[in-house]
Amino acid sequence: MPPTENTRNWPLALLLSRLALTRAFRPSGLGPLWNTIGIAFAVASVGLLFGTILRRQLVSFDAYIRQLTAGLVLWAFLSAVVGESSIAFARWMPILRHSSISLSTIALSVFLRHLPVLALNMGFFLLPQYLLLGQLSAALQLAASILLLANVAWLGTAAMVLGARFRDIGQLIANLLQVTFLLTPIREDDLAD
Template structure:
């Protein structure tokens, strides 16, 4: 027996926090953000592939939005007796915001299922697919923003410095779109009934959200004002209002911002818990 054999061997301890770890959850988000060149490119390619061999290409996004906004604005404006000069921009702005919310909710529930091949064979953080989804929805939003700009030029609105509030409002939309995609995406990989349920509920939310009807108009009617406040149970209403009010120069109702702030904090914490506990299982569930 040599002297080396007599010496006690030191066992090297590996700092492995295990599959359920806050550090790994935050590391996933951080590594995903560092790969923004990749998900930024993939998000843009998603749009190009959708309109491949099309003459107008991504301009169809704005055209589709314009046709729907004008058609619904004229139809519901006539039904409700609204002034088109104010109602058309109102409907178009609501649809602009709603399309982002709807895309984040519906596509978010399938964000990991749709990327099954990449998740199984590409060692990348889960958050990369979420960032890619939010970026793609942001590109759709920017394309549709052209419709809002044209309508505001044709029908001038009392827009002032409060328009700047639309920037933090959209940032809140992006953050909430990300946590919704994480939570619903993880749930959907385990329970495949989640995406169709979410799609059905989203259709219902459209009619409960003041897109083609004016919430403030109902509040101004004494006969239905109290019952109209029931609409504030719908969380999407608050997200729409924090963006639409500054974009149309309407008075800012700060209680919508408070509600959105609370939802954002609770949602982000929920997403972190889901990412901590189940991120390692997604590859087996998809």
């Protein structure tokens, strides 16, 4: 059985994502670890600021910090994939003109490049919470992870298509992601009546 287009994409997409991840570590040695440091700083600063402001309204400050941490980890992954996807076509244009690399290979490589950073952040921030508290079952965690990855994949692909049509949309998408993050609500069951 001859390989299909989709099966031929995986090795090249893995190679491209590995090269991009290696290149990210080269300048400072920390590379994507800056993302983890940024999340820790954001949890500390935003958690203390809004936790102090909302202290009388929060049912549990610890639950607020846990949910803030989980939200920041997942939002960092989503915004990294969607933001990079929106400029990927323009970045890869010189190579696309002179090779037969498909757009799906580039979209897959962008997605795969950010998976190790997501795994690092989840292992550093979220895994200890779930091990200590045992809040979610393994089946529920797996289903939620698959749903998250599927949503990020289609959002990244949509951003890539928009970026291919409108070259400067990357800046608009970055600003929209930032505003959308600020508009995400605090769950009502965390607030006291």
